[in-house]
Amino acid sequence: MTWRSWSVWAKELGVRHVVYSPMKIVKPRGRSLSPIMQKLRRAYEIMAAPERLDWRSGSWRLPGRMAAARITGPFLDLCRKHGVPAKFCMSNLVETP
Numbered sequence: 001m002t003w004r005s006w007s008v009w010a011k012e013l014g015v016r017h018v019v020y021s022p023m024k025i026v027k028p029r030g031r032s033l034s035p036i037m038q039k040l041r042r043a044y045e046i047m048a049a050p051e052r053l054d055w056r057s058g059s060w061r062l063p064g065r066m067a068a069a070r071i072t073g074p075f076l077d078l079c080r081k082h083g084v085p086a087k088f089c090m091s092n093l094v095e096t097p
Helices: 003-013 035-048 064-081
Strands: 018-020 054-056 059-061 086-088
Touching (some): 018 064, 035 064, 064 086
Parallel strands (some): 018 086
Antiparallel strands (some): 054 059
16 A cells, blocks of 8 residues: 555545654564565665664664655655644654543
8 A cells, every 4th residue: 555545545534643653673682683674774774875874772763854854754745635644653642622
């Protein structure tokens, strides 16, 4: 399902909001990354260049500006276009009438 079709589908279902978080690559304890996660990490490194990936709390993430430009920005644009409010996972998610 594409982002566009997802946002239309969410609007049609009456979704009140979505919660989002840019993907992080978690390093397993005592093991190596699986081959697919190694490929994803390499893709993130290419996307982040010339910057380096952020390493926090046992996981790699795209640098903030890069995540916003490549991942969350387009996603949020589609949510706005289709009237689906989006909330970052670390924000206050409780709504009161």
